[in-house]
Amino acid sequence: MMRINFSFLFYLLCSFLFIIIQMSVISTSSLGKFTPDLNLILIICLVIRTEIPYLFTLAMLNGFLMDVFSAGALGLHTITRFAVFLALRVGMHNLNYHRNNLFFLPLALFIGTLLMHLLLLVLLLFRQDSGQAAFLSVELAFYQAIINTVVGVPIIMLLRKLDGIPKT
Secondary structure: OOHHHHHHHHHHHHHHHHHHHHHHHHHHHHOOOOOOOHHHHHHHHHHOOOOOOOOHHHHHHHHHHHHHHHHHOOHHHHHHHHHHHHHHHHHHHOOOOOOOOOOOHHHHHHHHHHHHHHHHHHHHHHOOOHHHOOOOHHHHHHHHHHHHHHHHHHHHHHHHHHHHHOOO
């Protein structure tokens, strides 16, 4: 029981650190469209890490914190990131996924990023916010998916190692 509580606290601390890094360091850098979405990478890591209780709470909290710090459309990040979390969890369950499958990790990062961009586009168009929706494009979604995959795989492997998840 102590191991589960440590894992929950570990990922909660990582959530805060990743959001602070993303909102302060990465947003002020001049990487342009080549900026990884650390928050989404952590949410996909939570999808793959199945033994922690309250995974839904952590995923919702990550989206909510992004909403608070972005001050754009309140609830937009919460809805999209939680939907990505649920879609990947259901997809993982239907595929009888084994968490140490190395093929699934980059695939989950790539598809999760594309799904998040699609949901953002639909929600922004639903809100009739064409100004923000104009910034989203298929090209940008693919750039973001590639960057999240390249940056996300080592981050998730490191988080799994720090959390003590064995490779079987």
